Amino acid sequence: MGTTATEKEKLYNSGVLVENRAGAILPPQREWENKKGGYVIIECPQRIPCNPCATSCPTGAVRPFADINDTPEIDYTKCTGCGLCIAKCPGLACFVIDLTYGKDEAVIKLPYELIPVPEKGQTVKCLSRTGEEICEGQVLSVSEPLKDRTKVVSVIIPKKLVGEIRAIKVVC
């Protein structure tokens, strides 16, 4: 990418994930490509005292923590892509990406706590980890799984950008 080690560290130190780290890794590619419903992606690389992703996971796919400060580890044989962790995570660090949606399209489910709330079918801007608008996506659904005002939005995005898109911007 042409980013030097120092620049990478600086980005990471300001809250931007630049490469896989413990607590923030992408699923195994081959299984991921064929997994209907997708897999969870958690970007939580810092040891902090927090465990709702693990305690709220209905299938045990986010492995139980030995220490509350553990970073999350995923058992991909158990993840159904239900996305309950997306709504539960206080750090808004959980996403689900389903690569089986189309030939060149994937679906990302992400947490959303802003206004305006997008509507089904609406076109939204897709943002990178540094907030750049990198493409457009179409909203597939909007739900509020825990009825606690954190929305989970499913957006159809280009498959080639699944490693980059982590937020949306709704423009009216």
Place this chain on the structure above:
Amino acid sequence: MRKEIETDLLVVGGGAAGLCAAAEAGRAGAKVTVIESDLHAGGQLVKQTHKFFGSKDEYAGTRGYKIADILMEEIESLGDKVEIRTNTTVTGYYPEEGIYTAMRGEDEYYRIKAKKAVIATGAQERLIPFPNNDLPGVYGAGAVQTLMNVYGVIPGKRVLMVGAGNIGLIVSYQLRQAGVEIAAVVEAMPKIGGYWVHAAKIRRLGIPILLRHTITEALGDKIIEGAVIQELDDKFQLIGQPRTIECDVICMAVGLTPTTELFWQAGARMLYCPQLCGHVPYRDETMRTSHPDIWVAGDAAGIEEASAAMVEGRIAGHSAAKALGYPVKEEAFKQYWSRLDHLRAGEVGEKIRGGICQVIVKGWEA
């Protein structure tokens, strides 16, 4: 006319720590009086619209203001055991007589005779000096949260946030939720001080976090019209060219310091502890200070997360109730300590651990 009230346990401060201490002691059977200077109890919790971290025991995944509701319900379920007096400030402690003085609003003044006290007075915000920092538009982050999240008023249109600890990061997110633009977050350190996920959350909304940067001046005549920021080197010396940032609000989130006047008045043994962000009282494992009738809990004991403040409150309330002769479950004490140890075990807890070990004593001489 001389007015005096009597209580078993006085809890000074109705925030996260104080409410937990009151609930714990009230459940054990003590008559508890909570004095809260604000118009409502809940302390900083009522302004926290984000979901809390921690485990289920600390209500992880629940928004802060909901946690305040949960604690208030717990206290209400104890019937008349716990009385909360709001809009009231404890103005002094007179150790010779064991009397606290309190003032409700501006004109009602009375004395409180309490057998024991938990002092959970929380913290005050720090500010840093720079030219024009007295202009209207320079806010503490707590004030911004009060305006927005308690009263529904936005402080301005475009904000420069100073400080990337958890408060700076969270308040930036909350401002963005309220539709306010964040020009930038500046942070003097080479790394964000708050949780990484809080930073990631605002970065992906396009909010820049400028590490090794500080504010050097506020611009404006009668109100804030901008700010000047500049880069810092490893020794925190200014380098590079100053840059002007357009903004109408400068929000300071540069740290807190414990509120400790009552401990000084009580003659409690104190230590200046940088890791805990100021002077704090020494305490034993039950959170009792060197004054045999006074306990400490929450940010007054050292700046930490609300989750830890709530557990400390439980420990102090538990121990004060026990000292008053009420039956308490001994195993609860161990459970609370195990929770505290877990909360402090991570990377961010390292500093706290370094501070706590300096101020905790094995026990007080009888």
